[in-house]
Amino acid sequence: MLDHDAARPARHRGSTRCCTGRSRSTPGRKRSSILLETQFAVERATLEAHMRSDNAALAAAIAREHDDGPAVAAAVDRAHRTMGALQKATLAHVFAMRRLLHPDQTAAFDRLVVRALTPAS
Numbered sequence: 001m002l003d004h005d006a007a008r009p010a011r012h013r014g015s016t017r018c019c020t021g022r023s024r025s026t027p028g029r030k031r032s033s034i035l036l037e038t039q040f041a042v043e044r045a046t047l048e049a050h051m052r053s054d055n056a057a058l059a060a061a062i063a064r065e066h067d068d069g070p071a072v073a074a075a076v077d078r079a080h081r082t083m084g085a086l087q088k089a090t091l092a093h094v095f096a097m098r099r100l101l102h103p104d105q106t107a108a109f110d111r112l113v114v115r116a117l118t119p120a121s
Helices: 027-065 070-098 103-117
Strands: none
Touching: 027 070, 070 103
């Protein structure tokens, strides 16, 4: 799963410094970046709250069934759907941020994303 923190070349988001070593942000791109960050923060917080709720439901199902019964399986499925939704939202955000970059910055950005998704060896 894409770790939404590790895959944030976006920690450098207010500018495009992450990809070139210097800022190439225009005021319009900076505003767009801030808007994307704000929207994603809300979506991420909502999905993380759902994940906490899903985990609580899973814990309750385990306490009731004491085994891998139907309620546990259903709770696991709900948790997986929420995790998948968070990963999809994170990727949508990463690609939206990528679209704000200058064409000569995308290769460096892509390398950062790939590195975040690749286990350290």
